[in-house]
Amino acid sequence: MGISKPAAERLSQLARLLxxxxxxxxxxxxxLERITxxxxxxxxxxxxxxxxxxxxxxxxxxxxxxxxxxIREALxxxxxxxxxxxxxLGRIGSSFLDYEGFAGTTFDLCAGFDSNVNRIEILKANxxxxxxxxxxxxxxxxxxxxxxxxxxSEQAQQxxxxxxxxxxxxxxxxxxTILSVPQxxxxxxxxxxxxxxxLTARLAAKKTR
Amino acid sequence: MGISKPAAERLSQLARLLxxxxxxxxxxxxxLERITxxxxxxxxxxxxxxxxxxxxxxxxxxxxxxxxxxIREALxxxxxxxxxxxxxLGRIGSSFLDYEGFAGTTFDLCAGFDSNVNRIEILKANxxxxxxxxxxxxxxxxxxxxxxxxxxSEQAQQxxxxxxxxxxxxxxxxxxTILSVPQxxxxxxxxxxxxxxxLTARLAAKKTR
Numbered sequence: 001m002g003i004s005k006p007a008a009e010r011l012s013q014l015a016r017l018l019x020x021x022x023x024x025x026x027x028x029x030x031x032l033e034r035i036t037x038x039x040x041x042x043x044x045x046x047x048x049x050x051x052x053x054x055x056x057x058x059x060x061x062x063x064x065x066x067x068x069x070x071i072r073e074a075l076x077x078x079x080x081x082x083x084x085x086x087x088x089l090g091r092i093g094s095s096f097l098d099y100e101g102f103a104g105t106t107f108d109l110c111a112g113f114d115s116n117v118n119r120i121e122i123l124k125a126n127x128x129x130x131x132x133x134x135x136x137x138x139x140x141x142x143x144x145x146x147x148x149x150x151x152x153s154e155q156a157q158q159x160x161x162x163x164x165x166x167x168x169x170x171x172x173x174x175x176x177t178i179l180s181v182p183q184x185x186x187x188x189x190x191x192x193x194x195x196x197x198x199l200t201a202r203l204a205a206k207k208t209r
Numbered sequence: 210m211g212i213s214k215p216a217a218e219r220l221s222q223l224a225r226l227l228x229x230x231x232x233x234x235x236x237x238x239x240x241l242e243r244i245t246x247x248x249x250x251x252x253x254x255x256x257x258x259x260x261x262x263x264x265x266x267x268x269x270x271x272x273x274x275x276x277x278x279x280i281r282e283a284l285x286x287x288x289x290x291x292x293x294x295x296x297x298l299g300r301i302g303s304s305f306l307d308y309e310g311f312a313g314t315t316f317d318l319c320a321g322f323d324s325n326v327n328r329i330e331i332l333k334a335n336x337x338x339x340x341x342x343x344x345x346x347x348x349x350x351x352x353x354x355x356x357x358x359x360x361x362s363e364q365a366q367q368x369x370x371x372x373x374x375x376x377x378x379x380x381x382x383x384x385x386t387i388l389s390v391p392q393x394x395x396x397x398x399x400x401x402x403x404x405x406x407x408l409t410a411r412l413a414a415k416k417t418r
Contacts, residue, residue: 003410003414005407006213006215008407009406012402012403012406012410013387013400013403015406016403017387020387037396074410076409076410077409082409091300091303092301095299095301099401101385101401101402148401148405170408171408172405172408176225176310177229178222178245184415186412186415187246188404188408190401190404191222191225192305192308192381193221193310193314195381196293196316196355196379196397199355199397200285200286200379202217202395203285203378203379204284205212205285206395207285
Protein backbone atom coordinates (compact mmCIF):
# COMPACT_ATOMS: atom_id res chain seq x y z
CA MET A 1 0.00 0.00 0.00
CA GLY A 2 2.57 2.55 -1.15
CA ILE A 3 0.80 5.81 -0.34
CA SER A 4 3.26 8.72 -0.56
CA LYS A 5 3.66 11.18 2.28
CA PRO A 6 2.32 14.19 0.31
CA ALA A 7 -0.63 12.11 -0.93
CA ALA A 8 -1.37 11.00 2.65
CA GLU A 9 -1.26 14.63 3.79
CA ARG A 10 -3.59 15.75 1.01
CA LEU A 11 -6.01 12.90 1.69
CA SER A 12 -6.00 13.62 5.43
CA GLN A 13 -6.83 17.28 4.72
CA LEU A 14 -9.45 16.23 2.19
CA ALA A 15 -11.15 14.11 4.86
CA ARG A 16 -11.21 17.11 7.21
CA LEU A 17 -12.59 19.29 4.41
CA LEU A 18 -15.40 16.81 3.70
CA UNK A 19 -16.33 16.86 7.39
CA UNK A 20 -16.62 20.65 7.27
CA UNK A 21 -19.10 20.54 4.35
CA UNK A 22 -22.69 19.42 3.88
CA UNK A 23 -22.28 15.66 3.55
CA UNK A 24 -25.23 15.22 1.16
CA UNK A 25 -23.87 17.27 -1.77
CA UNK A 26 -21.37 15.71 -4.14
CA UNK A 27 -18.20 17.62 -4.96
CA UNK A 28 -16.08 17.79 -8.13
CA UNK A 29 -12.30 17.83 -8.45
CA UNK A 30 -12.52 21.39 -9.88
CA UNK A 31 -14.35 22.55 -6.76
CA LEU A 32 -11.70 20.84 -4.64
CA GLU A 33 -8.98 22.56 -6.67
CA ARG A 34 -10.63 25.94 -6.05
CA ILE A 35 -10.87 25.26 -2.28
CA THR A 36 -7.48 23.62 -1.69
CA UNK A 37 -5.32 25.13 -4.42
CA UNK A 38 -4.03 21.66 -5.40
CA UNK A 39 -4.24 20.92 -9.17
CA UNK A 40 -7.44 18.99 -9.97
CA UNK A 41 -5.42 16.27 -11.79
CA UNK A 42 -3.45 15.64 -8.58
CA UNK A 43 -6.71 15.36 -6.64
CA UNK A 44 -8.18 12.97 -9.25
CA UNK A 45 -4.99 10.86 -9.14
CA UNK A 46 -5.04 10.67 -5.33
CA UNK A 47 -8.71 9.63 -5.33
CA UNK A 48 -8.42 7.15 -8.21
CA UNK A 49 -5.75 5.27 -6.23
CA UNK A 50 -8.22 4.62 -3.39
CA UNK A 51 -9.95 1.28 -3.16
CA UNK A 52 -13.57 1.44 -4.38
CA UNK A 53 -12.67 4.48 -6.52
CA UNK A 54 -15.34 3.64 -9.13
CA UNK A 55 -18.14 3.83 -6.55
CA UNK A 56 -16.89 7.16 -5.18
CA UNK A 57 -17.40 8.91 -8.55
CA UNK A 58 -20.95 9.83 -9.53
CA UNK A 59 -22.13 11.79 -12.59
CA UNK A 60 -22.21 14.98 -10.49
CA UNK A 61 -18.87 14.51 -8.73
CA UNK A 62 -17.54 12.57 -5.78
CA UNK A 63 -19.87 11.09 -3.16
CA UNK A 64 -18.50 12.76 0.01
CA UNK A 65 -19.47 9.96 2.41
CA UNK A 66 -17.91 7.22 0.30
CA UNK A 67 -14.86 9.37 -0.37
CA UNK A 68 -14.33 10.06 3.35
CA UNK A 69 -14.70 6.34 4.15
CA UNK A 70 -12.24 5.32 1.41
CA ILE A 71 -9.71 7.87 2.65
CA ARG A 72 -10.02 6.59 6.22
CA GLU A 73 -9.40 3.06 4.98
CA ALA A 74 -6.43 4.10 2.82
CA LEU A 75 -4.82 5.96 5.70
CA UNK A 76 -5.18 2.91 7.94
CA UNK A 77 -7.71 4.55 10.25
CA UNK A 78 -9.47 1.52 11.62
CA UNK A 79 -12.47 1.74 13.91
CA UNK A 80 -10.09 1.23 16.76
CA UNK A 81 -8.84 4.66 17.83
CA UNK A 82 -5.16 5.49 18.10
CA UNK A 83 -4.49 6.40 21.71
CA UNK A 84 -2.23 9.43 22.10
CA UNK A 85 -0.53 11.35 24.86
CA UNK A 86 0.98 14.82 25.03
CA UNK A 87 4.38 15.15 26.66
CA UNK A 88 5.53 18.54 27.95
CA LEU A 89 2.72 20.83 29.05
CA GLY A 90 4.15 24.30 28.36
CA ARG A 91 2.39 26.76 26.05
CA ILE A 92 2.19 24.51 22.99
CA GLY A 93 1.63 21.23 24.86
CA SER A 94 -1.10 22.62 27.08
CA SER A 95 -2.89 24.06 24.03
CA PHE A 96 -3.92 20.47 23.21
CA LEU A 97 -5.63 19.98 26.57
CA ASP A 98 -8.76 21.80 25.44
CA TYR A 99 -8.32 21.40 21.67
CA GLU A 100 -11.64 20.42 20.14
CA GLY A 101 -10.22 19.17 16.84
CA PHE A 102 -9.88 15.60 18.10
CA ALA A 103 -13.68 15.16 18.20
CA GLY A 104 -14.87 12.94 15.35
CA THR A 105 -11.34 11.74 14.53
CA THR A 106 -9.86 8.32 15.25
CA PHE A 107 -7.33 9.90 17.62
CA ASP A 108 -7.99 9.66 21.32
CA LEU A 109 -5.85 12.01 23.40
CA CYS A 110 -6.04 10.32 26.78
CA ALA A 111 -3.02 11.36 28.87
CA GLY A 112 -0.59 14.19 29.47
CA PHE A 113 2.87 14.16 31.06
CA ASP A 114 5.12 16.84 32.49
CA SER A 115 8.17 16.69 34.72
CA ASN A 116 6.83 19.64 36.73
CA VAL A 117 4.32 18.27 39.26
CA ASN A 118 2.99 21.72 40.16
CA ARG A 119 2.08 22.37 36.55
CA ILE A 120 0.12 19.10 36.43
CA GLU A 121 -1.89 20.09 39.48
CA ILE A 122 -2.77 23.53 38.11
CA LEU A 123 -3.71 22.59 34.53
CA LYS A 124 -7.23 21.44 33.67
CA ALA A 125 -7.83 18.64 31.18
CA ASN A 126 -10.56 16.21 30.18
CA UNK A 127 -8.12 13.35 30.77
CA UNK A 128 -5.57 12.56 33.48
CA UNK A 129 -2.19 14.29 33.68
CA UNK A 130 0.81 12.47 35.16
CA UNK A 131 4.34 13.25 36.30
CA UNK A 132 6.86 12.31 33.61
CA UNK A 133 8.40 9.48 35.64
CA UNK A 134 5.10 7.53 35.32
CA UNK A 135 5.35 7.20 31.51
CA UNK A 136 6.71 3.65 31.66
CA UNK A 137 3.74 2.56 33.78
CA UNK A 138 0.89 4.59 32.22
CA UNK A 139 1.66 4.26 28.48
CA UNK A 140 1.46 0.44 28.26
CA UNK A 141 -1.45 0.31 30.72
CA UNK A 142 -3.59 2.72 28.62
CA UNK A 143 -2.43 1.20 25.31
CA UNK A 144 -1.01 4.54 24.11
CA UNK A 145 0.97 4.21 20.85
CA UNK A 146 1.51 7.83 19.72
CA UNK A 147 2.98 10.83 21.53
CA UNK A 148 2.92 14.56 20.84
CA UNK A 149 6.34 15.81 21.95
CA UNK A 150 6.35 19.40 23.25
CA UNK A 151 9.20 19.39 25.78
CA UNK A 152 12.07 21.92 25.68
CA SER A 153 14.46 21.21 22.82
CA GLU A 154 17.34 20.06 25.04
CA GLN A 155 15.13 17.34 26.59
CA ALA A 156 13.66 16.13 23.29
CA GLN A 157 15.97 13.21 22.47
CA GLN A 158 16.05 11.70 25.98
CA UNK A 159 12.27 12.05 26.33
CA UNK A 160 11.76 10.41 22.92
CA UNK A 161 14.02 7.53 24.02
CA UNK A 162 11.93 7.01 27.18
CA UNK A 163 8.67 7.15 25.22
CA UNK A 164 9.93 4.52 22.77
CA UNK A 165 11.05 2.30 25.68
CA UNK A 166 7.51 2.69 27.07
CA UNK A 167 5.92 1.41 23.83
CA UNK A 168 5.36 4.54 21.70
CA UNK A 169 5.75 3.81 17.95
CA UNK A 170 4.78 7.21 16.51
CA UNK A 171 5.98 10.67 17.52
CA UNK A 172 4.72 14.07 16.45
CA UNK A 173 7.74 16.23 17.20
CA UNK A 174 6.98 19.89 17.98
CA UNK A 175 10.55 20.54 19.16
CA UNK A 176 13.24 21.89 16.80
CA THR A 177 15.48 18.89 17.60
CA ILE A 178 15.92 16.34 14.80
CA LEU A 179 15.26 13.06 16.61
CA SER A 180 17.26 9.91 16.14
CA VAL A 181 14.92 6.89 16.39
CA PRO A 182 14.98 3.16 15.53
CA GLN A 183 13.73 2.05 12.08
CA UNK A 184 10.41 0.75 13.46
CA UNK A 185 9.45 4.17 14.83
CA UNK A 186 7.88 6.96 12.75
CA UNK A 187 8.41 10.67 13.44
CA UNK A 188 6.39 13.53 12.01
CA UNK A 189 8.17 16.85 12.53
CA UNK A 190 6.04 19.93 13.03
CA UNK A 191 8.17 23.06 12.90
CA UNK A 192 7.21 26.66 12.27
CA UNK A 193 10.63 27.22 10.69
CA UNK A 194 10.17 24.31 8.25
CA UNK A 195 6.63 25.48 7.49
CA UNK A 196 7.90 28.99 6.71
CA UNK A 197 10.79 27.46 4.74
CA UNK A 198 8.46 25.36 2.61
CA LEU A 199 6.23 28.40 2.04
CA THR A 200 9.15 30.63 1.01
CA ALA A 201 10.54 27.96 -1.33
CA ARG A 202 7.17 27.63 -3.09
CA LEU A 203 6.75 31.40 -3.38
CA ALA A 204 10.29 31.69 -4.80
CA ALA A 205 9.56 28.90 -7.31
CA LYS A 206 6.38 30.75 -8.39
CA LYS A 207 8.37 33.93 -9.10
CA THR A 208 10.88 32.18 -11.37
CA ARG A 209 8.13 30.47 -13.40
CA MET B 210 13.28 25.50 -10.23
CA GLY B 211 10.83 22.65 -9.64
CA ILE B 212 11.71 21.61 -6.09
CA SER B 213 9.02 19.28 -4.74
CA LYS B 214 7.28 19.99 -1.44
CA PRO B 215 8.68 16.89 0.35
CA ALA B 216 12.19 17.67 -0.95
CA ALA B 217 11.84 21.27 0.28
CA GLU B 218 10.76 20.01 3.70
CA ARG B 219 13.67 17.56 3.90
CA LEU B 220 16.18 20.22 2.81
CA SER B 221 14.79 22.72 5.32
CA GLN B 222 15.18 20.13 8.11
CA LEU B 223 18.63 19.24 6.83
CA ALA B 224 19.66 22.90 7.10
CA ARG B 225 18.43 22.95 10.71
CA LEU B 226 20.29 19.72 11.41
CA LEU B 227 23.54 21.12 10.04
CA UNK B 228 23.16 24.16 12.31
CA UNK B 229 22.86 21.85 15.32
CA UNK B 230 26.15 20.09 14.53
CA UNK B 231 29.82 20.98 14.57
CA UNK B 232 30.16 22.91 11.32
CA UNK B 233 33.75 21.81 10.68
CA UNK B 234 33.16 18.06 10.33
CA UNK B 235 31.89 16.67 7.04
CA UNK B 236 28.90 14.34 7.09
CA UNK B 237 27.96 11.37 4.86
CA UNK B 238 24.56 10.43 3.48
CA UNK B 239 24.64 7.24 5.63
CA UNK B 240 25.10 9.33 8.76
CA LEU B 241 22.23 11.55 7.63
CA GLU B 242 20.09 8.44 7.04
CA ARG B 243 20.82 7.26 10.58
CA ILE B 244 19.91 10.64 12.07
CA THR B 245 16.86 11.47 9.98
CA UNK B 246 15.48 8.06 9.05
CA UNK B 247 15.24 9.10 5.36
CA UNK B 248 16.79 6.63 2.89
CA UNK B 249 20.35 7.69 2.00
CA UNK B 250 19.55 7.50 -1.75
CA UNK B 251 16.76 10.08 -1.22
CA UNK B 252 19.19 12.32 0.64
CA UNK B 253 21.81 11.95 -2.13
CA UNK B 254 19.16 12.73 -4.77
CA UNK B 255 17.99 15.85 -2.91
CA UNK B 256 21.55 17.09 -2.53
CA UNK B 257 22.69 16.26 -6.07
CA UNK B 258 19.86 18.47 -7.41
CA UNK B 259 21.30 21.50 -5.63
CA UNK B 260 23.41 23.97 -7.58
CA UNK B 261 27.12 23.55 -6.91
CA UNK B 262 26.52 19.90 -5.91
CA UNK B 263 30.00 18.85 -7.06
CA UNK B 264 31.70 21.26 -4.65
CA UNK B 265 29.53 20.12 -1.73
CA UNK B 266 30.83 16.54 -1.92
CA UNK B 267 34.30 15.85 -0.56
CA UNK B 268 36.08 12.49 -0.20
CA UNK B 269 34.91 12.27 3.43
CA UNK B 270 31.30 13.32 2.87
CA UNK B 271 29.42 16.57 2.44
CA UNK B 272 30.94 19.91 3.41
CA UNK B 273 28.35 21.18 5.93
CA UNK B 274 28.89 24.90 5.30
CA UNK B 275 28.62 24.57 1.52
CA UNK B 276 25.65 22.23 1.87
CA UNK B 277 23.81 24.66 4.16
CA UNK B 278 24.53 27.56 1.77
CA UNK B 279 23.34 25.56 -1.27
CA ILE B 280 20.15 24.60 0.56
CA ARG B 281 19.44 28.20 1.50
CA GLU B 282 19.88 29.21 -2.12
CA ALA B 283 17.68 26.37 -3.40
CA LEU B 284 14.90 27.26 -0.98
CA UNK B 285 14.98 30.87 -2.10
CA UNK B 286 16.30 32.17 1.22
CA UNK B 287 18.01 35.32 0.13
CA UNK B 288 20.01 37.51 2.45
CA UNK B 289 16.93 39.63 2.75
CA UNK B 290 14.87 38.23 5.61
CA UNK B 291 11.21 37.31 5.18
CA UNK B 292 9.24 39.50 7.55
CA UNK B 293 6.50 37.62 9.39
CA UNK B 294 3.65 38.37 11.76
CA UNK B 295 1.60 36.17 14.07
CA UNK B 296 -2.16 36.70 14.05
CA UNK B 297 -4.26 35.50 17.00
CA LEU B 298 -2.42 35.48 20.32
CA GLY B 299 -4.11 32.65 22.20
CA ARG B 300 -2.14 29.67 23.54
CA ILE B 301 -0.56 28.63 20.23
CA GLY B 302 -0.08 32.14 18.82
CA SER B 303 1.47 33.53 21.98
CA SER B 304 3.89 30.58 22.13
CA PHE B 305 5.76 32.25 19.23
CA LEU B 306 6.30 35.48 21.16
CA ASP B 307 9.26 34.04 23.06
CA TYR B 308 10.19 31.25 20.64
CA GLU B 309 13.94 31.20 20.16
CA GLY B 310 13.93 29.08 17.00
CA PHE B 311 13.84 32.13 14.74
CA ALA B 312 17.39 33.13 15.72
CA GLY B 313 19.82 32.42 12.89
CA THR B 314 17.06 31.86 10.31
CA THR B 315 16.03 34.20 7.52
CA PHE B 316 12.63 34.70 9.13
CA ASP B 317 12.05 37.86 11.09
CA LEU B 318 8.96 37.73 13.31
CA CYS B 319 8.30 41.43 13.80
CA ALA B 320 4.63 41.95 14.69
CA GLY B 321 1.66 40.30 16.42
CA PHE B 322 -2.06 40.98 16.05
CA ASP B 323 -5.09 40.14 18.15
CA SER B 324 -8.65 41.45 18.17
CA ASN B 325 -8.56 41.51 21.97
CA VAL B 326 -6.87 44.75 23.04
CA ASN B 327 -6.54 43.63 26.68
CA ARG B 328 -4.59 40.58 25.61
CA ILE B 329 -2.17 42.76 23.64
CA GLU B 330 -1.52 44.91 26.69
CA ILE B 331 -0.83 41.93 28.97
CA LEU B 332 1.41 39.86 26.68
CA LYS B 333 5.14 40.45 26.52
CA ALA B 334 7.03 40.25 23.24
CA ASN B 335 10.32 41.39 21.71
CA UNK B 336 8.37 43.13 18.94
CA UNK B 337 5.23 45.30 18.89
CA UNK B 338 1.73 43.84 19.21
CA UNK B 339 -1.22 45.57 17.54
CA UNK B 340 -5.00 45.39 17.57
CA UNK B 341 -6.26 43.39 14.59
CA UNK B 342 -7.89 46.39 12.90
CA UNK B 343 -4.41 47.87 12.31
CA UNK B 344 -3.29 45.02 9.99
CA UNK B 345 -4.00 47.03 6.81
CA UNK B 346 -1.76 49.84 8.05
CA UNK B 347 1.05 47.91 9.79
CA UNK B 348 1.64 45.03 7.33
CA UNK B 349 2.57 47.15 4.28
CA UNK B 350 4.44 49.65 6.44
CA UNK B 351 6.71 46.96 7.94
CA UNK B 352 7.02 45.05 4.64
CA UNK B 353 5.53 41.88 6.17
CA UNK B 354 4.84 39.17 3.57
CA UNK B 355 4.10 36.05 5.65
CA UNK B 356 1.61 35.45 8.45
CA UNK B 357 1.24 32.71 11.05
CA UNK B 358 -2.51 32.26 11.47
CA UNK B 359 -3.59 31.16 14.97
CA UNK B 360 -7.07 32.67 15.30
CA UNK B 361 -10.13 30.60 16.30
CA SER B 362 -11.26 28.34 13.45
CA GLU B 363 -14.48 30.28 12.74
CA GLN B 364 -12.48 33.48 12.13
CA ALA B 365 -9.79 31.85 9.98
CA GLN B 366 -11.15 32.56 6.48
CA GLN B 367 -12.14 36.19 7.09
CA UNK B 368 -8.82 36.89 8.80
CA UNK B 369 -6.92 35.28 5.91
CA UNK B 370 -8.90 37.46 3.47
CA UNK B 371 -7.93 40.62 5.40
CA UNK B 372 -4.28 39.55 5.57
CA UNK B 373 -4.16 38.97 1.82
CA UNK B 374 -5.78 42.39 1.20
CA UNK B 375 -3.03 43.85 3.41
CA UNK B 376 -0.26 42.32 1.25
CA UNK B 377 0.43 38.91 2.81
CA UNK B 378 1.45 36.32 0.15
CA UNK B 379 2.24 33.31 2.40
CA UNK B 380 0.18 31.87 5.25
CA UNK B 381 1.13 29.23 7.80
CA UNK B 382 -2.30 28.03 8.88
CA UNK B 383 -2.49 26.61 12.40
CA UNK B 384 -6.31 26.54 12.35
CA UNK B 385 -8.24 23.41 11.28
CA THR B 386 -10.06 25.45 8.59
CA ILE B 387 -9.10 24.67 4.99
CA LEU B 388 -8.53 28.14 3.57
CA SER B 389 -9.67 29.30 0.17
CA VAL B 390 -7.07 31.68 -1.30
CA PRO B 391 -6.18 33.22 -4.70
CA GLN B 392 -3.68 31.37 -6.94
CA UNK B 393 -0.84 33.79 -6.15
CA UNK B 394 -0.99 33.01 -2.41
CA UNK B 395 0.67 29.98 -0.78
CA UNK B 396 -0.70 28.23 2.31
CA UNK B 397 1.14 25.75 4.51
CA UNK B 398 -1.25 23.91 6.79
CA UNK B 399 0.02 22.83 10.19
CA UNK B 400 -2.46 20.52 11.88
CA UNK B 401 -1.97 18.08 14.72
CA UNK B 402 -4.72 15.89 13.21
CA UNK B 403 -2.98 15.78 9.81
CA UNK B 404 0.36 15.09 11.51
CA UNK B 405 -1.16 12.18 13.43
CA UNK B 406 -2.93 11.04 10.26
CA UNK B 407 0.29 11.01 8.26
CA LEU B 408 2.03 9.16 11.11
CA THR B 409 -0.70 6.52 11.35
CA ALA B 410 -0.75 6.02 7.58
CA ARG B 411 3.01 5.41 7.51
CA LEU B 412 2.86 3.02 10.49
CA ALA B 413 -0.01 1.12 8.80
CA ALA B 414 1.99 0.91 5.55
CA LYS B 415 4.95 -0.48 7.51
CA LYS B 416 2.79 -3.26 8.98
CA THR B 417 1.50 -4.44 5.60
CA ARG B 418 5.01 -4.57 4.15
